Amino acid sequence: MSPGSQNDTATVGEVASERRINMIEAINEALDIMLTRDPDVIIMGEDVGYFGGVFRATAGLQAKHGKNRVFDTPISECGIIGAAVGMGAYGLRPVPEIQFADYIYPGLDQLISEAARLRYRSAGDYIAPLTVRSPFGGGIFGGQTHSQSPEALFTHVSGLKTVIPSTPYDAKGLLIAAIEDNDPVIFFEPKRIYNGPFTGFYDKPVEPWKKHPDSVVPEGYYRIPLGKARHVREGEALTVLAYGTMVHVTEAVCKAKGVDADILDLRTLVPLDIQAIEASVEKTGRCLIVHEATRTSGFGAELSALVTERCFYHLEAPVERVTGFDTPYPHSLEWAYFPGPVRIRRRCRGGSRRMACEGR
């Protein structure tokens, strides 16, 4: 069962039509709408201009809005983010793209030391209202430098917001909200699900978004508030906290194995929807955290600590994590690395009371 996020009461804007699009199209539409609505919105990055981006997310935008608004940059993540901070100080609302999250590191000093701190250190004199879009995550045979999930590096930074959509509907609404937000937002797009909701059953054909209810995306402007989780599935056996591609993998496993999980798609990691998490764990008494990123000091550790601190007397079993392994992302052994159906199933089989001691 998937209620579909268009029924989310927190959503504002137009009523859904029956038009279905994929996540790339939803992102492209969000950018187009924001370029049209706000003359201060600027899009820049490697190959985003004339060519329209290596994933086509910015296709057609330069032709429509002009080279002053949508343009290619030198291959310099430090320069892209640094220039965007300066543009924000001027009063623009830049939406820089980093081609792969694996390549965001040369821009980290500008993000961590500058964008994240600017409002604080200048006491509000200057702000950095930028939205850094970047494809992230694995499951595409991307190897070490086209598969990483570095969200924990950003959630650890005071002053940054981190957003990860998992559906076309959310991608559009969250991206619009991120661009309108006056704080710097890291917007990670799970590239594995750009074209369809990957379930982790890699030996089966991937369904396109057209068959998924959350690909019904209104044409006009709407936004989904940052900091609000989405209830993917109501259940009683255990709470699953996931985001990005892992939302679909978890959902598929629970469906295939008849696990009555209460699945939350966090959507925003900072600020986190702690109320939704607490309500769910207090109901189920169990919590499983699923992410692609490596385990040690990953965002799952923060989630686990929060759940343990705040829901301790409701817990019937230790909080568990299903994650990528603490290795660089491998190429040939991708499906042994990826936290797919087998690993998840072993952790949440039937909402078992043995969840904690299973499969060690």
Next chain:
Amino acid sequence: MAEPANPADTNRPALALHVPEPKYRPGDKADFSHIEVGSPGAQPRPDESIHPSQMADLAYSLVRVLGDDHQAHGPWNPRLDPETLRTMLGHMAMVRAFDERMFRGQRQGKTSFYMKCTGEEATSIASSMALASDDMVFPSYRQQGILIARGYPLLDMINQIYSNRADKLKGRQLPIMYSSREHSFFSISGNLATQTPQAVGWAMASAIKGDSRIAATWVGEGSTAEGDFHAACTFAAVYNAPVILNVVNNQWAISSFSGFAGGERTTFAARGLGYGIAALRVDGNDALACYAAAEWAANRARGNHGPTLIEYFTYRAEGHSTSDDPSGYRSAQEREEWPLGDPVMRLKNHLIAIGEWDEDRQSAMDAECAELVKATTKEAEKNGILGHGLHHPFHTMFEDVFEELPWHLEEQADQAIRERITKFGSERPFG
């Protein structure tokens, strides 16, 4: 590690690593006669639309205006009226008096930290005076002269240094990391060279909007080794950004001489040429040359002819900061032997030479600056000094991380206030 080849077994010579070494260390007699300073007035002043490839001579020589005769020479003479020159001298005297007092304040324990700009006053004051007041500046930590030239209140500067309850940055920033949007002065960051691509981005934004304002940034020669500086130069050139990239080559990056930034084999100005950026190398202790170079670069930027890199060749006369003792790494004689002299004295002598100033007025002005800084210091102390309890309300520590406080910061703010009450009792919960 692989075994190095035995030279006896090969006719290839053994390789040798070159580690730069400054000419003079503590105890050495300093002699700067090897530095070619050239003659004031000897450099041509090309049209502002010149192609960078035609500027090689200007990137390797030194633009100078003021001669040993204290007169202004040649085509770079900005021909400023005496009133402007006196204003410039006044700002330089003020920043020197300010630096003296704040340095002493740090030694007296009124604050944690200070950095002087002694010997480099012209590189910020004269060059920023050539800009419009709404041109945006992205300084490093040694351009306090810009704030003084732009009329930023001394009281606000001192409040920031003391991190007291009147500090506009709410006690969040290390002393001297000023910020003033009202004065088009960008928030100073501790992370070196980050401001350089930001300045380029600001200039790009101004161009995107069809504005007429330009940006200028300052960076030390040591920080030009940062990747950000390369990014800034690349972006400035690619987008023909209306920006001035000022490199203050004061010879020293804390204890490392400019050779560690690559200064042994080329000039810092010459780096601009490789990017296709107009480049000028200027006597940084010659206020008129500094003004003229900045004016030239501003004209170039405003005319959509693109960015300019200016190297100000100067000398860091004092320690790097209050935490530094330069006698541990360089000759004490360097400062007096420096061939380009002192920027304040040179401008003063020029004004006297043209009959627009005299020693008595200089003495009176110096005394007036010292008196004003002293009085303002006393005024600032009413708002508190570091560690003496008068600071911003406790809750402000959690504000401005984001536009609005998220739940986790609300919780942490409550926690911090509870801790204060435990420590001090409820009568002083926010103190």
